[in-house]
Amino acid sequence: MTQQATTQPVAKYRKDYQSPSHTTSDIDLYFELHDSATIVTAISQVKQLRDSTTVELDGEQLGLQTLQVNGQDWSEYELLDGGLKIHQLPSEFELKIVTQIDPEANTALEGLYKSGGAFCTQCEAEGFRRITFYQDRPDVLARFTTTVEADKNTYPYLLSNGNRIDSGDLDNGRHWVKWQDPHPKPAYLFALVAGDFDVLTDQYVTRSGREVALEIFVDKGNLNRAPHAMTSLINSMKWDEERFGLEYDLDIYMIVAVDFFNMGAMENKGLNVFNSKYVLANDQTATDTDYLGIEAVIGHEYFHNWTGNRVTCQDWFQLSLKEGLTVFRDQEFSSDLGSRAVNRINNVRIIRGPQFAEDASPMSHPIRPDKVIEMNNFYTLTVYEKGSEVIRMMHTLLGEEGFQKGMKLYFERHDGTAATCENFVAAMEDASGVDLKQFRLWYSQSGTPTLDVTSHYDADKQTFSLTVVQSTEPTHEQKEKQALHIPFDIELYKYTGEAYSLIIDGKINSNVLDVTQPEQTFVFEGIESAPVPSLLREFSAPVKLNYAYSDEELIFLMRHATNDFARWDAGQMLLAKYIKSFVADTNAVVELPTEVVDAFRGVLLDNTLEPAFIAEMLTFPSHNEVSGWYKRVDVDGIAKVLKSIKQVIANELTDELSATYFALTQQAYSIEHAEIGQRSLRNVCLGYLAYTEQGNTLVEKQYYSSNNMTDTIAAMSAANSAQLACRETLMSDYSDKWKHDGLVMDKWFMLQGTNPASNALSVIRESMSHEAFSLKNPNRIRSLIGAFLNNNPVQFHATTGEGYGFAGEILRQLNESNPQVASRLIDPLLKFRLYDEARQAQIKAQLEALKSMDNLAKDLFEKVNKALES
Numbered sequence: 103m104t105q106q107a108t109t110q111p112v113a114k115y116r117k118d119y120q121s122p123s124h125t126t127s128d129i130d131l132y133f134e135l136h137d138s139a140t141i142v143t144a145i146s147q148v149k150q151l152r153d154s155t156t157v158e159l160d161g162e163q164l165g166l167q168t169l170q171v172n173g174q175d176w177s178e179y180e181l182l183d184g185g186l187k188i189h190q191l192p193s194e195f196e197l198k199i200v201t202q203i204d205p206e207a208n209t210a211l212e213g214l215y216k217s218g219g220a221f222c223t224q225c226e227a228e229g230f231r232r233i234t235f236y237q238d239r240p241d242v243l244a245r246f247t248t249t250v251e252a253d254k255n256t257y258p259y260l261l262s263n264g265n266r267i268d269s270g271d272l273d274n275g276r277h278w279v280k281w282q283d284p285h286p287k288p289a290y291l292f293a294l295v296a297g298d299f300d301v302l303t304d305q306y307v308t309r310s311g312r313e314v315a316l317e318i319f320v321d322k323g324n325l326n327r328a329p330h331a332m333t334s335l336i337n338s339m340k341w342d343e344e345r346f347g348l349e350y351d352l353d354i355y356m357i358v359a360v361d362f363f364n365m366g367a368m369e370n371k372g373l374n375v376f377n378s379k380y381v382l383a384n385d386q387t388a389t390d391t392d393y394l395g396i397e398a399v400i401g402h403e404y405f406h407n408w409t410g411n412r413v414t415c416q417d418w419f420q421l422s423l424k425e426g427l428t429v430f431r432d433q434e435f436s437s438d439l440g441s442r443a444v445n446r447i448n449n450v451r452i453i454r455g456p457q458f459a460e461d462a463s464p465m466s467h468p469i470r471p472d473k474v475i476e477m478n479n480f481y482t483l484t485v486y487e488k489g490s491e492v493i494r495m496m497h498t499l500l501g502e503e504g505f506q507k508g509m510k511l512y513f514e515r516h517d518g519t520a521a522t523c524e525n526f527v528a529a530m531e532d533a534s535g536v537d538l539k540q541f542r543l544w545y546s547q548s549g550t551p552t553l554d555v556t557s558h559y560d561a562d563k564q565t566f567s568l569t570v571v572q573s574t575e576p577t578h579e580q581k582e583k584q585a586l587h588i589p590f591d592i593e594l595y596k597y598t599g600e601a602y603s604l605i606i607d608g609k610i611n612s613n614v615l616d617v618t619q620p621e622q623t624f625v626f627e628g629i630e631s632a633p634v635p636s637l638l639r640e641f642s643a644p645v646k647l648n649y650a651y652s653d654e655e656l657i658f659l660m661r662h663a664t665n666d667f668a669r670w671d672a673g674q675m676l677l678a679k680y681i682k683s684f685v686a687d688t689n690a691v692v693e694l695p696t697e698v699v700d701a702f703r704g705v706l707l708d709n710t711l712e713p714a715f716i717a718e719m720l721t722f723p724s725h726n727e728v729s730g731w732y733k734r735v736d737v738d739g740i741a742k743v744l745k746s747i748k749q750v751i752a753n754e755l756t757d758e759l760s761a762t763y764f765a766l767t768q769q770a771y772s773i774e775h776a777e778i779g780q781r782s783l784r785n786v787c788l789g790y791l792a793y794t795e796q797g798n799t800l801v802e803k804q805y806y807s808s809n810n811m812t813d814t815i816a817a818m819s820a821a822n823s824a825q826l827a828c829r830e831t832l833m834s835d836y837s838d839k840w841k842h843d844g845l846v847m848d849k850w851f852m853l854q855g856t857n858p859a860s861n862a863l864s865v866i867r868e869s870m871s872h873e874a875f876s877l878k879n880p881n882r883i884r885s886l887i888g889a890f891l892n893n894n895p896v897q898f899h900a901t902t903g904e905g906y907g908f909a910g911e912i913l914r915q916l917n918e919s920n921p922q923v924a925s926r927l928i929d930p931l932l933k934f935r936l937y938d939e940a941r942q943a944q945i946k947a948q949l950e951a952l953k954s955m956d957n958l959a960k961d962l963f964e965k966v967n968k969a970l971e972s
């Protein structure tokens with residue numbers, strides 16, 4: 103019997119958490135794999151934890167075939183919408199459940215499904231309940247034994263978590279393999295894969311001498327795209343030992359790359375399943391950004407083995423316990439291996455752009471949400487990226503040594519258990535002695551705080567005071583806000599570029615000020631002349647900063663700040679001043695003062711700076727980031743100003759950009775960090791030069807002479823943004839070459855999605871019939887349609903409303919086939935109140951149309967309702 107959700111979705115609240123009534127010590131699973139009728143037998147050893155003779159199991163889209171307790175058929179049960187209640191149970195019992203499922207019909211890609219020719223699973227957050235009836239909650243930890251049986255020819259590899267303990271052949275052409283995972287785990291970390299693959303193998307010896315077999319499974323023919331993933335895995339294992347003292351704990355670590363996957367990757371114990379985008383790369387198919395993305399995601403999933411798997415979450419409201427912490431760890435990994443400044447800049451761009459936007463939207467929530475309808479809706483930038491900033495602030499407050507002591511205590515206390523965010527903060531506090539009482543508010547308060555900072559210099563007293571006023575605007579679900587504990591990292595510079603010691607009340611203070619009050623003044627002594635303050639260095643807290651800097655001060659900081667991030671940030675603030683003033687008057691002629699242009703010229707010509715860093719200094723805030731500065735967004739005005747300022751810089755600095763471009767010409771391709779940096783700067787120069795007379799010639803030449811994907815895509819992307827004459831020729835050449843490879847074609851789809859031309863939407867519709875496109879594949883959807891909705895502001899928000907109509911059409915289709923992907927795609931529509939009234943009405947009409955669907959999935963239900971009631 104298959105059940106469909108019929109009732110209105112209900113919300114769950116963090117405050118209602120109850121520990122489980124029962125737990126399972128061991129579960130033995132047997133899978134008979136068949137495309138549309140897979141049989142799953144689950145035998146669990148269940149034990150009562152409190153006085154209850156009824157157990158509630160979760161289950162969705164399952165056909166129940168057998169239910170036995172202690173070997174007896176059991177009729178004392180109720181099949182409910184979303185699960186099963188079994189009654190009159192003894193205090194300890196063996197439960198046998200047989201279910202039938204249909205992997206082939208599973209287009210939602212949650213539970214057991216087919217990706218191309220292979221079977222695979224995705225169980226986080228609540229997908230295991232689509233495999234069998236079970237207590238599908240992270241605080242029930244069991245030892246899993248899994249036997250997988252399938253046709254031997256089609257599925258020579260049968261994989262699951264843990265160690266392979268047995269295997270055999272059956273006489274009907276089928277075979278089986280048995281796996282055992284010694285580490286008790288929640289069901290969301292379960293995984294199964296069956297298919298035919300090419301395998302890249304290697305080995306890692308941990309520092310205590312454990313030999314670990316490393317295996318990466320890719321589609322046949324893709325072996326030459328797997329080595330970078332393997333190198334990244336080995337680097338991750340080594341880094342976690344060196345920086346965190348954490349070692350791997352099984353004899354085998356497997357990664358499987360699949361083409362159909364709702365997100366980036368999944369940290370299943372010993373058997374990670376990855377979106378092929380985060381595994382496959384060679385110089386012909388992947389850009390430098392792809393290579394770095396693979397390193398980060400491989401690292402992220404590996405680091406989850408401790409922060410996520412060994413210590414998991416008590417309930418899903420605690421998701422940031424594992425995600426915020428693991429993002430922090432992967433960011434540190436990338437920073438230790440590559441450029442710390444460039445990594446920090448890119449992380450901050452995500453916070454200031456899409457995370458701030460999310461926190462100002464109807465979906466705003468604290469990093470530890472209080473109310474959830476569909477858990478998949480909370481794998482957000484807030485939980486992940488802001489969550490990581492919260493961990494980073496603790497790292498700033500405690501220092502590396504204090505933080506590592508905290509980590510050690512956290513593992514001593516919670517290894518092998520399901521923990522809470524509070525447990526983590528308590529461990530940090532107890533290990534370091536640093537008071538985090540007020541700091542805990544970061545877990546419960548949503549929204550982006552603003553720091554309004556003013557200063558006063560007293561020449562007689564030789565003091566400089568900074569007054570900091572903090573405030574957080576009300577958010578959708580939380581009107582009252584309190585003052586937070588904000589680590590505020592600053593420096594004060596003499597005009598010589600030397601930094602003053604920060605003396606408060608006669609004592610030397612650290613650079614990190616503790617902002618804890620709604621308004622607070624810090625008085626620095628011994629300041630001989632008015633200093634230039636460098637504020638919120640390293641982006642020491644995820645806040646908006648307002649300080650009335652003059653151009654001269656910002657240019658000074660661009661040159662003299664001791665910290666690269668602060669130099670970059672000064673450049674961004676300088677650009678922001680001009681962007682804001684021109685957006686306020688879109689008829690004004692866009693010009694920049696000579697000193698401003700010279701400041702950027704100086705950066706470009708400064709050979710003491712890393713090329714990768716110069717590239718970041720010359721990269722503007724995105725349209726999305728700029729939009730976040732306003733309550734009412736002038737979509738077209740912002741686009742026009744950003745383009746005009748880019749043109750001004752391109753014209754003023756043509757010679758220097760051109761000289762740098764040619765000086766950085768490379769012969770052979772390698773993915774060393776220094777070379778990635780050079781390519782990045784060279785391609786930023788090309789992006790500007792595309793707006794000059796030589797643009798078309800240079801771009802075309804780079805495309806045809808390129809020996810790697812980074813330079814190829816940089817040329818195409820410059821042609822796309824500047825709408826060069828060569829754009830169409832390059833696009834069709836690329837498509838001819840790569841039309842058989844969906845992953846490589848994603849870059850092409852993305853360029854169609856972000857095409858600024860006025861016919862973009864009709865080209866996008868045409869692209870949907872490209873042989874590489876499929877509405878079943880989340881990567882294709884994100885590349886073409888996601889890019890249009892998120893990164894093509896002018897065309898998506900065209901006043902005709904056609905962009906919105908298109909979005910509505912796609913969302914209604916995906917609501918049925920893949921609600922999780924639909925729910926990601928809808929985000930830009932939720933922010934409709936940011937636009938003018940005509941646009942608001944058009945977007946609202948699309949949301950209303952979705953709301954009136956009688957089969958609206960709970961993923962969309964939650965977001966659409968929040969947006970409309972906002």
Ligand code: B3K
Nearest residue numbers: 226227367368369478481
């Ligand atoms: N933990 C998974 C994400 C699961 C998302 C479920 N909708 C990947 C990660 O964060 O590492």
Ligand code: ZN
Nearest residue numbers: 402406425428
């Ligand atoms: Zn994660």
